[in-house]
Amino acid sequence: MDFILYDGIEWRSLFPITLTRSVSEIRLGLFTIKDRWEKYIGNKVSGIVTQPFLSMKYSFNSLINNEFIYHNILLINSSFLPNEELINMIFTLKENEAVFFQEKIVVVKKNFSSYVKKENLISFKKKHEIKNLIHIQYPWDIFINNKTVLKKDFVFFTKGKKSFSLLGKNSVLCKNRIFLEEDIKANNVVLNAQLGPIYIEKEVEIMEGSVIRGPAFIGNKSILNIGSKIYGGTTIGRSCKIGGEIINSVIFSYSNKAHDGFLGNTVLGEWCNLGAGTNVSNLRNDYGKVTVWNYEKKDFIPIDIQFFGMIVGDHSKSGINTQFNTATVVGVSASIFGYGFSPRYVPSFSFGGIQKKKKIPFHQVCTTADIMMKRRNLYFSILDKKILEYLYQLLDI
Structure with a gap:
């Protein structure tokens, strides 16, 4: 399953830790957030979306080819930590469905071509709610x-x-x-x-x-x-x-x-x-x-x-x-x-x-x-x- 980790509004509220990195590179527990997502999903991250001046550290190499261009991908807010309940929900998502936590988007499944064109990213066929999730919004x-x-x-x-x-x-x-x-x-x-x-x-x-x-x-x-x-x-x-x-x-x-x-x-x-x-x-x-x-x-x-x-x-x-x-x-x-x-x-x-x-x-x-x-x-x-x-x-x- 292909997935992209992106920095939401939390990137600014996590200063100074995120001045030099994406939210996904924050470390806690045994891993960085990126490493933890890869281990839970069982696949390498396909890309990381962050601020322009940091973006050179990350790439979309595995997605920028015709093999993946029409595949559904998961867009995941990096500030949320995965757990087994969330992963089970993710693997059952269909196109244009999303998971929310306290009215915040955690993950949405989209067609990659629509993502690149930034079309209809806030419209969903179905919303799923998860009640227990760790959300890293501030450095503390x-x-x-x-x-x-x-x-x-x-x-x-x-x-x-x-x-x-x-x-x-x-x-x-x-x-x-x-x-x-x-x-x-x-x-x-x-x-x-x-x-x-x-x-x-x-x-x-x-x-x-x-x-x-x-x-x-x-x-x-x-x-x-x-x-x-x-x-x-x-x-x-x-x-x-x-x-x-x-x-x-x-x-x-x-x-x-x-x-x-x-x-x-x-x-x-x-x-x-x-x-x-x-x-x-x-x-x-x-x-x-x-x-x-x-x-x-x-x-x-x-x-x-x-x-x-x-x-x-x-x-x-x-x-x-x-x-x-x-x-x-x-x-x-x-x-x-x-x-x-x-x-x-x-x-x-x-x-x-x-x-x-x-x-x-x-x-x-x-x-x-x-x-x-x-x-x-x-x-x-x-x-x-x-x-x-x-x-x-x-x-x-």
Whole structure:
């Protein structure tokens, strides 16, 4: 079955995480949203529709040929996470039928030729309603739902699969709820799945004294430094370097929080680095609900959340002993340092701390990104540069 993931209005409300990616590339649970849809449907995505400046990262190669031009395709809003009930509904859809969740379109089945011409995309022969679905509308929805998604992903994607054994002298609690891929290095560590499952991908290294409490996910080739404390609801992407104390947070791939310090109820984008001793407050002193920066209103708005650390866009960095207040939002490629708490909103490409900030020269943005990516044996591409350059020319991001 051919399907296209598209970014709806949620793309803007998910800033700064979506400034550099489509909604489908958001990570939570064991996978990105795109990967999860592919695994549920059992086929590769045929295309991703996002903003023009990001669209070069994605293609419609499998659809732009006569073989598929008249086939029915599924148009799926990327901000919805699939479940078994939704997949069963999708496989029974006929042309011009759609699935709705709380009056929002989740998926519609259309003829590809009509989709290309953008004809009759809002007219349906029949509407189906689904009552239970996870909808990622705001960045904090990522960490709020991560514990639930981790548990569901684990059950669905480990079914019928066999876990590898963990070598070395370790303490393993609820072994049947722990899934290990091959070539994991661990000795004198604790894996506790009593409160939720733990999934560890291949070639992960967990150093002595580290403790992981489920539900949790550790991605391919990531390293947990000595004495790391990973609490439930935490997802760590591939090739990350991790240390200190982390709870209910999602760290995208290739980012570092390698030293002591607390990180809670947070989303950290790709290619970020938190300096030694960086700490994040996830609860106000008065235990009240938080306000958070809104990119469209250009102001702080109240939201009904008590525990909220921070949201950080790709390529942003913090210096040693940086302090972040509750519900801080940091844009893309910011460099934060200095005495005291940083502002609760740090625009993209900012350089500095509580003092008056300046904008990082664009050539330095590119140089830093290139150096960090080479450390992972990857390269800073022309496309990466064009995306950051486009964002750099915008105001108030």
